[in-house]
Structures are given as structure tokens and as C-alpha cells.
Amino acid sequence: MKKLFSGYHVYVTLIGVFVIISCENKMAEKTTITRQQMDAGIKTIENMKAAYKGERTATAKYEAFSKKAEEEGYHNIALLYNAVSAAENIHGNNHKMVIEDANSAVPIIKPVYTVKTTKENLLDDVNGEAYEAKTMYPDFLKTAETADNQLAFLSLTFAMKTERKHKVFFEQALSNINSNTVNSMPTKYLVCPEFGNTYADAPKHCDFTLTDRDKFIVFQ
Numbered sequence: 001m002k003k004l005f006s007g008y009h010v011y012v013t014l015i016g017v018f019v020i021i022s023c024e025n026k027m028a029e030k031t032t033i034t035r036q037q038m039d040a041g042i043k044t045i046e047n048m049k050a051a052y053k054g055e056r057t058a059t060a061k062y063e064a065f066s067k068k069a070e071e072e073g074y075h076n077i078a079l080l081y082n083a084v085s086a087a088e089n090i091h092g093n094n095h096k097m098v099i100e101d102a103n104s105a106v107p108i109i110k111p112v113y114t115v116k117t118t119k120e121n122l123l124d125d126v127n128g129e130a131y132e133a134k135t136m137y138p139d140f141l142k143t144a145e146t147a148d149n150q151l152a153f154l155s156l157t158f159a160m161k162t163e164r165k166h167k168v169f170f171e172q173a174l175s176n177i178n179s180n181t182v183n184s185m186p187t188k189y190l191v192c193p194e195f196g197n198t199y200a201d202a203p204k205h206c207d208f209t210l211t212d213r214d215k216f217i218v219f220q
Contacts, residue, residue: 055092087196
């Protein structure tokens with residue numbers, strides 16, 4: 001009987017040791033996750049500042065490209081650039097709010113870009129939008145998700161989705177120049193004021209935010 005009790009005592013002691021070790025491991029794991037989240041949180045705000053810089057630069061750049069397209073007689077492409085510039089400005093404003101929400105300083109941006117011919121501008125824009133949609137924003141989103149920064153994740157997600165659409169618009173415009181069919185391009189564009197979703201033919205509601213079409217910014 002004594003041996004049985006001793007065995008039971010050892011068993012309970014071992015269980016206690018296992019529980020303590022398990023708790024310590026979980027606490028260590030929790031600490032690691034928290035540290036990862038903290039690092040990701042800091043990185044997310046750095047990313048938001050980089051994205052803000054990109055959007056502010058794009059806003060000014062596309063305004064200049066619109067003027068260039070108009071000078072070259074590409075009115076419909078100038079219209080597209082005006083709409084896309086407005087969308088990029090909305091992205092920039094959203095990114096700015098995320099930065100401010102984190103009580104971080106919003107960087108002062110002095111846009112730097114080069115105006116070429118409209119055809120060259122479009123080619124650069126296709127590549128630029130592709131980079132943002134396929135590389136930059138997806139990378140930023142992974143970090144924001146790790147940081148559990150929902151505002152950043154939202155702002156980055158809709159900016160990325162809109163850049164994908166802009167890439168398609170620019171590809172089509174470039175094709176129209178090459179085929180001398182610029183006059184067949186849309187003569188009206190609409191931009192959702194919430195996240196910059198851009199349309200040539202808009203539905204009744206934005207497919208990102210469900211914003212009513214009557215509230216869209218119209219370019220024509």
C-alpha cells in the first residue's frame with residue numbers, strides 16, 4: 001500500500017512538472033507572438049508611410065500626365081489620368097488616417113517624377129501599377145495582418161484592388177494608342193469616394209464598399 005501511495009505521489013508530482021513546463025512554454029510562445037506583433041506593428045506604420053508617399057507621388061504624376069496627354073491630343077487618355085489621380089489621392093488620404101491613428105508623424109512629400117510622351121508614360125504606369133498590385137501591397141498586407149492592424153489592412157487591401165484595375169485601364173489605353181483607336185475609349189469615368197474604386201461603367205453600388213453610385217466622383 002505504501003509503495004502504491006509513493007507511486008501515486010511521484011505520478012502527481014510528474015504531472016505537476018509537466019503542467020508547469022507546458023505553461024512556461026505557452027507563456028514563452030505568447031511572448032514571442034507578442035514581440036512579433038509589436039515588430040510588425042512598427043513595420044506596418046513604416047509601410048503605410050511608404051505607401052502614402054507612393055500615392056501622393058502618383059496623384060501629382062498622373063495630373064501631369066493628364067496635361068501631357070491633352071497636349072498630344074489624347075483627350076480620352078487625359079480623362080483617364082484625371083480619374084486615376086483622384087483615386088490615388090483617396091488612397092493617400094486613407095493611408096494618412098492610418099498613420100495619424102497610430103499617433104505617428106505623417107511625412108511631408110515632394111513628388112519626384114519625369115513626364116515623357118504619353119505612350120512612354122503609359123508603359124511606365126503599367127509596370128508601376130503591376131508592382132504595387134502584385135508585390136508591394138501584398139507584402140505590406142502580410143505585415144499588417146501579423147500586426148493585427150485592421151485599419152491598415154483595410155486601407156491597403158482596397159488600394160491594392162484598385163491598382164489592379166488601374167493597370168488594366170492603362171494597358172487598354174496603351175493598346176488604343178498602338179492601334180490608333182484612342183477615340184473609342186470611354187468618355188466617362190467614375191471613382192468611389194471611399195476607397196478610390198475606379199469605373200468606366202459603374203454598377204449601382206461600389207463592389208468594394210457598397211457606396212451608392214450617386215455619390216461617385218464623375219470625370220467626363
